[in-house]
Amino acid sequence: MEPAPVGEDSAVPEEQAVQTTVALGGDGTSIARARHLAAGFVTRAQTEHGLPVSQRAMDLTQLVVSELVTNALKYAPGPVLMDLRITGGMVEIAVWDCDPVLPVARAADVGRVGQHGLEIVLAVAQGFEAQREPVGKRITARIALLDDEHRAAPRTRSVGQ
Known part of the structure; x- marks a missing residue:
């Protein structure tokens, strides 16, 4: 199933909010497609809206998208929505799925194969939130x-109910 754009702001107000949302199906190409869409989104923010973006931000955005979408597709049945937004010098990556169970980072274990996605996201992100929604x-x-900004940004973590 091909991801379908749900909406994208065409105007950039003073706070430079740039946003797009896509629906992803559960086929084998969704994760790679999500990474590609994220890279295109950040590139457009840079080229069309004149926002400064480091190569590190581009790489980390694709990594975080890959990890969050992989987890959503692995642990929740049904579609996944990915919302990308640039605001306040940050790219915000939000992934929704229909499973209400919040993720829990596992203790570091060099012998464990796999299941390091949330650890990776927590290690590279300046902010992280997990919250239950009315559905999922x-x-x-x-x-x-x-x-x-990466070096100076405060790290925030929250898990909502």
Whole structure:
């Protein structure tokens, strides 16, 4: 199933909010497609809206998208929605799925094969939230657009009910 754009802001107000939402099916190409869409979104924010974006931000955005979409497709039946938004010098990646169970990071274990996705996201993101929605849950991670902001940005973590 091909991801379908749900909406995209064409105007960039003063706070430079740039956003797009896509629905992803559960076929074998969804994860790669999500990474490709995220890279295109960040590139458009840079080229069309003149926002500064480091190569590190581009790479981390694709990594976080890959991990969050993989987990959503692996653990929840049904479609996944991915919302990308740029605001306040950050790219915000939100992934919704229909399973209400919030993710829990496992203790580090070098012998464990796999199941490191949430650990990776928590290690690279400047902000992370997991919250239950009326249906399912929404996982949100934030990545600084510039490397200097990455070093100075406060790390926030929250898990909602």
